Amino acid sequence: xxxxxxxxxxxxxxxxxxxxxxxxxxxxxxxxxxxxxxxxxxxxxxxxxxxxxxxxxxxxxxxxxxxxxxxxxxxxxxxxxxxxxxxxxxxxxxxxxxxxxxxxxxxxxxxxxxxxxxxxxxxxxxxxxxxxxxxxxxxxxxxxxxxxxxxxxxxxxxxxxxxxxxxxxxxxxxxxxxxxxxx
Numbered sequence: 001x002x003x004x005x006x007x008x009x010x011x012x013x014x015x016x017x018x019x020x021x022x023x024x025x026x027x028x029x030x031x032x033x034x035x036x037x038x039x040x041x042x043x044x045x046x047x048x049x050x051x052x053x054x055x056x057x058x059x060x061x062x063x064x065x066x067x068x069x070x071x072x073x074x075x076x077x078x079x080x081x082x083x084x085x086x087x088x089x090x091x092x093x094x095x096x097x098x099x100x101x102x103x104x105x106x107x108x109x110x111x112x113x114x115x116x117x118x119x120x121x122x123x124x125x126x127x128x129x130x131x132x133x134x135x136x137x138x139x140x141x142x143x144x145x146x147x148x149x150x151x152x153x154x155x156x157x158x159x160x161x162x163x164x165x166x167x168x169x170x171x172x173x174x175x176x177x178x179x180x181x182x183x
Contacts, residue, residue, distance in 0.1 A: 088139070095173065
């Protein structure tokens with residue numbers, strides 16, 4: 001190896017040490033945010049809480065854990081339970097890991113929304129999409145106590161795993177196409 005190659009390798013190695021600063025803390029954490037397989041959530045409307053293992057030890061879906069989370073994520077207006085896309089649980093889990101808060105419980109504002117409830121919100125002037133990902137069990141509006149919403153939003157965006165909407169009281173995440181907005 002000549003001098004130029006050696007200096008190039010040293011520069012590359014040093015640059016790698018600076019990568020977290022270049023990417024920002026959330027983006028760096030997101031690169032290495034493995035899921036824990038466990039998700040803790042409290043529903044602000046029903047007062048219910050759930051800590052469920054949604055992945056089995058081999059990395060497959062755990063039906064009992066998914067069922068418990070699906071019930072918690074139900075439409076609080078109608079009580080209707082629908083299957084939630086398990087990738088949403090994976091996204092929330094990775095988001096908590098990226099923030100260094102994997103063991104903490106999310107506050108769920110809205111998970112699944114029945115068509116009836118979604119239309120009621122629209123008629124009452126709430127900014128909800130006619131074909132919302134909430135209707136398909138692919139979205140959640142959440143907060144993480146102790147984490148500023150701006151930081152939660154940035155961390156969610158750094159995962160590049162779906163839509164991220166920033167609102168005054170919560171952050172919307174979904175497992176649809178990657179896109180960002182402010183409500």
